[in-house]
Every structure is written in C-alpha cells, then in structure tokens.
Amino acid sequence: MHKFHLSIAALAGASVIALAAPVQAQDTAAQAPDAANSDIIVTAQRKQEKVTEVPISITVANQAQLERQQVNTMNDLNRIAPSLEIQQAPGQNTGGGGSIRGIGTQTFSAGAVASVGVVVDQVSQGNANISDLFDVSRIEVLKGPQGTLFGLTTSAGVINITTNAPDFHAFSARVRGELSDAGTAGSKFGNQVLQGVVNLPLASNAAIRVSGVANMRQGVNRNLTTGDLNDNDRYGVRARLLWEPADKLTVNLIGDYARARAENGGDFFTFIKTSTGVGSEIANCGLVAREGNQNYCTSQSYVGHTENYGGSLQIDYQAEPFTLTSITALRRSTETGYSAASNVFRADPLALQVANGPVNRHLSLFTQEFRISSPSDQFFEYTAGAFYSRQKQTRDPETLSVMLTLFPGMTIPLVDPATTGAGANDKIVDESLAFFGQGTFHLSPGLRLIAGGRYTTDRLSLDRYNYATAVASNTVLNVGNFSWKLGAQYDLARNAMVYATASRGFKGGQIATPSAPAVPFVVLPEIPTAYEAGLKTTLFGGWVADLSLFYQKIKDFQAQQCTVDSNSVISCVQRNIDGVKSRGAEINFFGKVFDGLSLNTGFIYAKATYPTGFVGTDGTVIGGTQLAYAPKYKFTLSGEYEVPVTSRFNGFLAVDTVWKSRIRYEANSRSETTFRPHWLVGGRIGVRTEDDRYSLSVFGRNLFNVHEPSLIQSDFPFGGAANIGAIYGPQSFRQVGLSFDAKF
Template structure:
C-alpha cells in the first residue's frame, strides 16, 4: 500500500485546478492543414495530408482523445484495446520499435539491429527503436493496416501506429489536469497505479503559442517479491514541449521536444513460474535436484499456478532507461503546392539491471541464471523533405526524400550460470559474454504517391518508393564488421469509387519492405537475416452512418517473403537461447469490420471484429520438432473483438452522468512456435468501464473505473522448459512454464479526476 504517494499525487493534481481551462477543438493542429469539413467529420493524416477518414483508401481504426481517455489508454501497450487488428507484444527487451503486430504480423526479437514491422510515428516523426512508452496530451491515434512503405518507409511492412499530439492554441491561456488513482488491495485492485497528467497552453503572440504537457505514471506491481512482501515499483515520468509559430500566412513552424525516464525494480514485469516439476528432477545438464522446483519455491512462499505474480529474490536490483529528442517541422505554402521539412534527433539509453538480470528470480533454486548490468545507447537522426499538392486538385500528389541514421552501442554483456547446492556454495557452470557492439543502420529513400481524379466519383492511386539500406554490426573483440546492403522498391496501386456521397469502396495491391537483421549470438559469428518483403491485397468499403458514425469494412490477403521470426528455446544449462531466422511463405488473410465515432449526441461507440488467419507455411517445424505448418502464428489471435462506448444523460441543468464500457474478446493465443499446450491461453474476455458525472461544460469530471473486472490472467509472454525440461528418475518429462504478466493481467479499480479551467 502506498497511501502517501496517492495523497501526494492527488494534491499535485488538485493544485492545478486554479488554472484556466483548455478549449477543445479550437482549430486543427498545424500539421493537418486546412480542408473543408463538417464538425462531425473525422480527419486523419494517413497519407501525409489532412483528409476525411472516409475518403482514404486504407483500412484505418481511429481513436480520438476522448476515446483514449475513457479507455485509460496511457501507454503504447494499451493501444491493443482500441483496434481488433492490433496486438502489442510488451515482453521486456523484445519490443522492437514498439512491439506491435497488425493482422498477426509483427516483430518480436532480441536482435539489436532489428527494425519493427509496425512503425510508430509521433507527429510525423518515426520513432525507430527509440521507443516511446507513455501517451499523454494526445489528439488522435490512427492504426493503419497493411504495408505503408510508400509514404512511411522501411519499418512499416505490416502497418503504422500514427500518433498526433495536441498542438498549441493561439489566443488563450489554458490548463488541465487529470488523474487516475488506485491502490493495491483497495476496492479489489490487485496492484496500485497513480497516473497524473497535466498540460498548460501559453499564448506568446497573436501568431505563436507554446504547450507544455507532462505525466507521472507510478505503478506498484504487478509482480511481488514474496521474500520482502513488497510490490515491484515501476515509475515513469515524461514531459513534452511544443512551440507553434506562424510568422506569415504561408509559413508554419512546429518545434517539439520531449523527455522520458523509467525506473523499475527487480526486473519490473518479468517471468514468474506458472507450472513447475516436483521432487527428484534432473537439472538439465547441471545435476540432480532431490527437492524440485515446486518445493524450493514453496520454501519462500511462491506457488506456481496460473496468475502467479510472486517471485522470491534476495537481490535488490534497479534498471533505468531514458529517451528524449526533438523535431523541427517547417511548412511553406508555395501555391500550388506545400513544401515540408521535418528534422528530428532522438536518443535513448538503458543502464543498470534490466528485466533479464535475475532470470528465474528464485533464490532457493539450485540453478541460477543472471546477467550483468547493461549499458546501451541509441541515437536516431532523420530528415524528410516533401512536396504536396493542394487537396482537391485533379491530381493530388506527395513526393519527397527521407534519410535516417540509427546507431546503437552496447558494452560486453555477460550471462552467468551457477549451481547453488547449499546456501553460500556457488559452483560456476557456464559464463558467456557477447562482445561490445556498434550497430549502424543508414537508410536513404525517394518516394512519391499520387491520386488521379478520373471523374468526380472515380480515382486511381499509384505510389512508389526506392529505399537503400545499409546495416552494419562492428564487433569490438575481433574488430570485425558484418554488413548488409539492400536496395528495394516498394509500390502501391489501386482504385476507389464513390458509391454515394457518404459511401466509398476501394481496392489496392502493395509491396512493402522491412530491412534485414544481423543476429549476434553469444558464441559464433554474426548471421544475416534477410529483409522482409510482403505483398498485400486489400479491398474495402467505408461509409458514414447517422451523420458521423464511420463504418470501415475490409478484406485482405498478404503473403510474406522472408518473414523475420525469432524462435526461443532453453538449453541444458537453463539459458534462454533465441535464434533469429527467415520463414518464407507466411500468410495472413481475413476480414475486419470497424465502427467508430458518434452514433448520436449522447452516444459514442467504437467497436470492431477481425478474423485474421495468420499461418506458418506447410511443413514448418516448431521449436519442439513438431510439424506446425498451416497453424496460427505465435502471438496472433485468429479472432478478436473490441468495444468501447460511452452513453451520457443530463442530470439537472448543470451536470451529466455517464457510463463507459471497454471490452476485448480474443480467441486462443499461442505464445511459442511449437505444439506445447501449456504455453497457450484460452479464449477470454477482458471487461472494464467507468461510471461518473461531469459538468455540462465538461470542465470537471469525476468517475470510478475498473479494468479487467473479472481478473483474467492474460499473459504478455510464456516460455516452456523454464528453466529446463525436468526428467524424473522414472523417465517422465515434466514441463516447467514461465509467464510474464503485465498490468492487463490483473484487476485494477480506482478513481479518476479531471479538471479544465
């Protein structure tokens, strides 16, 4: 319990209530441009220009600021609840570029030089592997499905998470504070979480304004150290500043800077035991355990079962990370086109003891696997130039060039395997060290996309991108360099037709591209993983219902050449070994239906359903040697349903009551590329919601919320043979299973306060 922390954060939030309120919707952000649209139209920038979502020939799920707040979407991981096609693999150390997958296709890897299949773009800047975590002061999130390589580049072979933050507003001083407060053990909450977000808008002149926003996201749990009885603290802080200046009616300048830091104890959300073997087990290649993992964990108060979030460790380890950066966007309206320049620099670093420092987190276990502290640095520079025609032209076009240079450095990283037969006696088994690494990824691309208005109702689409990518890994110990040079074309062709003023249909075919990887094993030479090349076919229909509610229906088929996969097994010494490889012939196909926006003045409803059959090629052998060809990919539910809605009713003249729901249903999910049933999770519902009251002018809101009402223990990741596959003296094999649980895995109940002045 952390009453003082809750009280302090509540006081911080309430102290801002004396500041003036933020006006909502007082002008579109500068990067969206200006188009003629009614107030009910949903505007997106999926094609690097402001357009109505119903006119864009791409399957898109859009979440507004209001939806993100009512669903308590506070982190990138939470975005999986807004779109049925989107999953976020939040396993520590593996969330390359955000760790997303769309329609079953994504990248989950430890490879230091890998890039994402689903790109994360914030205010038109690709985040690369300088991952963001917290979402605050967000105007809109767009989930773009299918390859987006023509306009967004080499990290978007499966799709894009396109995030737009709120722009400064001219002419008024305003501020806002909102909180979500919960405490472990209070009202059924299984962990504590205190989120405080604040924003202030400052006019600097009639044509200039600044906006500063920040967040503190402090969580106690979900993991708990049974040795001390304490929950793991996971604390994150972030701040963003934006300056918007329009020196002339043609020139717009956007300057953005942000900083975030994270501190986690004892690995944060990491592996716990959910199934263990009994007494009389062989320790892989490390001897014989007469007690067994079950008994040893029981001696420190840990019981392996579904939903176990307890571990027992005598260590007190802390991991820290930072990410920060800035961007400068300049737009100049040089009729009949607009010139855009976007320059950005991002940096990130990770130090101390990360999630894998104490892999088993079980001090009584005879077998111990630990990693030394890490020191990893990353920098990413990008520069983009674009020329865009005016909206509504007979031929609308965007052409440009994009350059990126990403550099990572890592000190030597050592894993130590020891045997502790009795306390105080430590027998070394294996010590393995990866060399110091320098990874560089340099890319240059030229791109263009155009839409030709053949008639008032019929349009043709064509786009192309030529990308050169040079990836190199320098190994300091041997002073050797492994290089992968690639040059590839991406393209997109299609057509769209207006069936009615409020209904459009389209069909497209596109070829994407994702850069290769250079896998660096602890022993042996680096190996090359070839670039991932998807070819996607999509047809869809979009319509506006009830004056503002959007329907988005799509059917899709995508086949991937050289799908980049990671297969993890546990060797006889208890070390998790992951191999990066290409799998040729992976497919995903299916259909998706989404509805989002306002049904009526008092009802907002966002819902969707997807059927995505994402499969391994025929004859493919899993990590356990079984044939899993034709079966569903790991981390990819075949069916998923999402629903988020809010209904509001007047309560007297000055107030309105509201009820919100937030529901996700998934079919069975497998977490490994094998046939092990114990590392799958059954079909399940995750149900949450809010009930509260707000003033009619929406200046004040108070509500009570619940997430994961029924306390369903959905894992983030599962691993078989954890730490090894135990063999009893009689010859029977007993599997040990580890799982990673995150904040989505347990119930949380609390109160939310929101004030605008």
C-alpha cells in the first residue's frame, strides 16, 4: 500500500506540472504514417509500406491496441499475436525469450543467441534484453526467417518495435498510469505503472522527445516468514533527438537507460506438488503445495540488481536516386547481487538446501549497419548492406552450495562452494560480419518476384577458468553461412494480394558451459528451411485479413533439457536436435472495422514436433509429439467499442482474451509438467473526453485467476513427478485496478 500511495502522489505532481503548460493537446502518435488514412504502414522490409503489400505474415499492434491491452513489458506480448510466445523464466530469457510458431530459444547458456530477434528503432538488441515497453508507436511480429534484411538472431522471426518520433511542430506532454493493489477488488498482487512523455521542438527542423516509466510491483511471490510480497521495481527513460539539417539528411540520436531491483529471487519457483516427506517438512512454516502457490518461507533477505542502457545514431541521406543509411549502436547490461537461484527452494524447514552465490555479469554489444535502398517506383527495387556486431559477456565465478541437514545440529555439504562448487570465470565473445541484400522485380503492375541473400561469418569464443578443477580452457567456433529467400507475389485486386516464399535462415552456434567436471562443448548452428504461402486483403475499408500456411524444418535445432542430478541440483544441458518441424496455418484480422470499433484477432494451428524416435528426459520416446513451450492451438482477441454518452464524453468497452491448448514444459511424457487448455480473459470499461485528451477506466486481467505458469520443473527437489515446482509471473494471477491517461 505504501508504494500505491506514493504512486498517487507522483501522479498528482506530474498532472500539476503538465497542466501548467499553456499548450494545445497533441498526440505525437497521431502523426504516424498509418494514421493519415485507413492503410496500416509497417517497416517489415526496412522501408515504409502498406502491410497488405508485404509478402510476409505479419501481426501488427499499433499504439492504441498496445495501450488498451496494457502491453507494458515484453512478457505481455504473448497477448498480441497467436504465433508469438514469450517465456521469460529467470536466467534463461536469451534475447527476449520469444518463440514464433513454436520455434524459439530457451537456455541458460551464456554464449547463446535467440531464434527470435528483438529490434527497437532498427537496432538489434542481441542479448541486452529490454523489459519495459513505453511510448511505443507500433510493434510488428514478423514470422519466419528474416536474415536477408535484419541483423542478429532472426532465424524464427523478428519482433520489430518502433517508438514514437519527436514532432517539430508543437510542444506536447502526456502522463498515463495503471494502478492496482494486492487484495483490493480481488487483485492477487499489486502493480503501479506510471509513464510520461514530453515532446519539445528545438527549431523548425529539430525536436527532442523524452519518455520514462516506473513499474513497481508487489508480488507475485509472498514470503510467509515476513508476510511481505516480493518487491519487483523497474525504472526506465529514453531520449530521442530528431534533426533534419538539410532537405535530404535526417539524423536520429537515441539514448535509453533502465534499471531493475528484485527481492528474494523475484518470480521464482514455488512448490505446487510434493511427496509426503517434503510436504510435511515445508508445512512447518505454513507452506502448502498446490497449483497457483504464491508462497515461500525464508528468513534470508537478498536483492538482485540489473542495469541496461545504450545509444544509437542513425543517419539517412537521400543521395538521389538512392537512400543511404548508417546505424551505429552500443548497448550494455549488468547483473549484480543475488540472482533468483541464490536460494532455489526458499523453504527454511527443508532438510535439503541448494543455493548459488552472488553474480557479477556484464554484457556489451556493438553493432554497425550500412544500407543502400533504391526508390520504390522502379522495375528492380532493392535494399542491400553490411552488418557487423560484437557481443562480449563476462561472468565472475558463481558458487554453488548444497547442504543436507541429517538432524538438528548435523549438516553436511553435498556440494562445497569452496571446492566442487567454486564456479568459473567466463569470457564469451561473439563476433559477426554479414553482407545482405533483397530485391523485388516488378514484372507487371500485379506480379513481383523476390530474391535475397545473406552471407554471414561468425566467430564465437569462450575463455574459461574453472576453479573447481583449476583448469583453463579456450573453445572457439568459426562458421561461414549463406542464407537466402525466394518468392513471388501477385495482386488479385486493388486490396488483395497472394504470395509464396521459400527461405533458409541461420542462427549461430553455442558453447555450452556445464558444471564441473564436464568441459565446455560446441552446440552447432541452427539452420531452418521455411516455406510460406499467404493471402492479404482488406475488409470494410480498412480491416486487414492476413492468412498464411507454413512449413519449416530445422537442421540442428538448439534445445535445452533440464533434469535434476544426484545432488538435487537442476542441471540443464544444451544439445542439437536434427529434424524438428513446425507446420500449420494462421489467420489474423487487425485494424479498424468501422468508426467506433477496433478489433484485432487471430488463430493459429502450429504443429511443432520432435523428430521420430526422439527420447525425452524421462527415457520415454516422444518423437512426433509437440515441442516444449509450444501450444498447438492459440486464439487471441482484443477489441474496443466506443460510443458517445454525452456531447463531451465517450464511453468505451475493451476486451482482451487469449485461449491456448495444452502446453508441456519439459521434454518428456510426464503429465504433471503440462498445463491444461485454458482461457485468460481481461478487459476495460471507462470514459474518455470527445477530443481523446483525458480518460479514466477500470481494468481487469486474468479475471478468472487461471494459474498459467512460466515454467514447471519435476524432481523439485527430487523424486521425479512426486515433487513439482513452478514459476509464476504476473500473467498467472488476477489483477484489477484503475487506469488513467492525460494529454497536454
């Protein structure tokens, strides 16, 4: 409640400041290209195009949709596209933790890269993960390999994020927020989100836009020893300068900074099923294992900190008839203090205790991209360029301790942090250089052919000193690869287009870092070959329909399989799986149906399976069955209906619904680590002024309190399916609160 009251005070202060500005209201997002008419404009091919003209299956969410669905974090993107899943379990959210059509990367390996790339304002984020989304103009989910036009880690798709650009014409400001409190109106945790933005013209050809966010959450986990919910606090700021020093020259300079603080592991494992022995032990502090268990109990108090910051400089010059683009970016992230695994079980009465020491991890990513683009009104239209990246990670030794209490006063170490659990120094460097290009041949007004290619050289190295074995090692992986794309598209009518493409992608290798005495080993690059056919059209004058059929087969799919070893330590092994397939169909509708009604909905059937004969972690054959973390069916629906209630006010009703089929969380046959088919239902009801300057609403998320987990682990702490742990996040529990918006 204390932070809830602070948030109200901060809101009041921000509102007074904003109201003091003698300016006319102006929403910068209204200046976006897709607002000039009913056409939805995207940059999926590194230029502005109508979404109905792009031969890629795309799900688009504009600023209005993102705000009505309360998409504030990367995890929230689960709700905007049926093909997209985000699984950000602590420690393994490589590159954002996304999967598209069942294909993604879940790993604890420090040297891994993601299958789904995250691109913000044309800058590849690599493993310098962003968390909070604010002042965003549009998000495009691009499906299938995108390497012929995008940079890092795009073998399964791209999450292309565009923030709002500064406006030269007028000063504007905005403050918005979402407030909920644990125990109020049925909320199972508390969350206060405050966002603000100021747009300041500097000259007729220059402006700066500054935006920020404070995301303060209490829960979802509660420590029964103290009665307190975990505090999870994040703060971020972004500044963007837009300058046009000459008619043909544009400069974009962007800088951002974010920091986060998580108490006692943040969202981490809780017990949801236990054997009689483990259950009786944890009951001594009031813990009850059950689905949706938010509770743990420990007298320990520890905090983890993360920082993420960076900057980019983009220069565009129209050197007729070409456009030349240079994008230089540097990103850094740091993780210090105590991670989620600093106390794995968080149950003091448990005889077995597993813990990791403090972490000190640093990552830097430098990228440089050069592009040349032709005009769009000629026979051969193309984009070509070069892309360089260097990602460096360092990790100080992270000790491991396993202690077993035989009886009071008698505790023995199963893993000693001074010897076998001493950890290792790691330095991982991933350096990549690529040359790419894609062109479109306009054979007739309605027929176009597409061809693209990318040649990538990649060098991945690991320098490790293992204190447990007193052995230094150096492991290097050098790879050269050519990926490609071919296709055709044909206009059936003015607002209808069909297309077919074939493409081959590339994702770099990994160097796995297992615990001693095992030594690092190479996980080969992942090579997908994908086929897609689709239809795009508009209905009712602007509502977009996007239908696609897809098939993808992956050579050397990079997977992680986690089991519990003889010391009750969760041990995750990276490996290649050859012959993973994903095939199915997807349909999406998005945009404005008619004045007053906006509706975004979609459905996917994605059969993503292990190869024939594949053996799971429990020794059973699971070949031909669905991949872990990949629902076979998923449905999304988001919409808002607005109707005038007086001459000055409009009422609105919004819905936000997701349905998923059964999800397995381990590569085995254990039914206990799957989650049933389920609905997640939310929405908003409120009122806004006729000029859209002010709004107030009541919202609800996961109204039926369905406990969808982020991760489920058997053998927790041992005993196979008899003991199960789960990680729950904000999506796993009901939230009810107030939201507000004011533009000045």
